[in-house]
Amino acid sequence: MESKVYFIGAGPGDVDLITVKGRYILEKADVVIYAGSLVNSEHLEFCKKDAAIYNSASMTLNEVLDVIKKYYKENKTIVRLHTGDPSIYGAIQEQMDEISKYNIPFEVVPGVSSFTAAAASIKREFTLPKVSQTVILTRVEGRTPVPKKEDLEILCKAQASMALFLSVGMIGKVAEKLRKGYGRNVPIAVIQKATWKDEKIVIGTLEDIEEKVKNAGITKTAQILVGDFIDTDYDKSLLYDENFTHEFRKAKNETCHN
Structure with a gap:
């Protein structure tokens, strides 16, 4: 080489x-x-x-x-x-x-990335039809500053699926900002050391996640996933819908013309 x-x-x-x-x-x-x-x-x-x-x-x-x-x-x-x-x-x-x-x-x-590994660990898809088609990757401010325009409280107003890096040590601050931004109680999951042998998973809501994370002893090396995609009803994808035509497949109800 x-x-x-x-x-x-x-x-x-x-x-x-x-x-x-x-x-x-x-x-x-x-x-x-x-x-x-x-x-x-x-x-x-x-x-x-x-x-x-x-x-x-x-x-x-x-x-x-x-x-x-x-x-x-x-x-x-x-x-x-x-x-x-x-x-x-x-x-x-x-x-x-x-x-x-x-x-x-x-x-x-x-x-x-650990954010996709974390989603795999909880067996969820970030981009569900009519739930969210956007994934935001971010963090809260620690020793490394975050631009004011990217404050967590502002970002979550989009109601998108979110993955937070380097933030679990401030889970109380995270939950508080998310509650203010979302304006409602949404699902949240914390996955420590996703795909490692000693992986830990905690799933809750913005109201109880801080206590659950502290009880689990999770203080670092964890992904925080937030959004309705974790627990909600959703529409099935058009990609595999028998009535949906695309480049590689005609819909069953589509009339064929010679």
């Missing part, structure tokens, strides 16, 4: 949820810098025995860049292994921008 940097999404937890392409590159890599605080360490079992492994949990941006520059000069294949999909709260843009300054080639390999 050529010497360059691969930003790879490792998936939400289960090591088999990395893509085939991601696993293949990981197996061939000379150097792996992985987000040790979030990425399942079992991924490292697929690395070459002589691969150089770095845990970025304790590293600064400059330290990560120093490792990349060092091994690129040695003509090595480098993997930057991120959790979920690296394009969502992955802090990869700053890394890509910096290595571009040194003309170091790179590629991004997408992965399964």
